[in-house]
Amino acid sequence: MKKHILLFIVAGAFTATVANAQDIAQRQVPSVILNKFHNDFPHAKDMEWEMKGTQYQVEFETGWWTEHEIWYSAEGEQVKHVEEIPTKDLPNAVQTTVSKEFEGYAIDDAKRITENNKSNYLLDLDGRRYDWEVLIDPSGKVVSQRVD
Structure with a gap:
C-alpha cells in the first residue's frame, strides 16, 4: 500500500511539473527578455527556453561545465539565477562550515x-554513509539540509 501511495505522489508531482512547464522556441520569448539575456550573457550556448507559469526560464552554458538557469518575469526582470560554480569560488565561511559541520564529506557539486539580490550556496556533499544536499548562506549559516 505504501508503494502505491508513494507512486501516486511521485506521479502527481511529475504531472504537475509537466503541466506547469512548457518548452518554447526562442522566437516565442518576448524581445525585452531576449535583449536583456543576450546583453548579460553574450557567450551563452545551448539555450533551452521554457515557460513556467508567468515566468520564462532559460537553461544554457557559458563554458565547459558552467551551466546556468535563469528565470525572467514577463517584463524582463531577472527573478532567479542558478549557476554552477567551482568549489574554489565558494566563500571562505561556506567552506569552513562544510569542513566543520560535515567533516569527512566532499563537495560534489556547488x-x-x-x-532578490541575495545569494545562497547549494552543495551536494558525498560521504561514506550518506549524501547531503545543503543550502548555506554567504556567512556560513546552514539554511537547510537533507539527506539525499
Missing part, C-alpha cells in the same frame, strides 16, 4: 542561487 551552485550559487541568487534571488
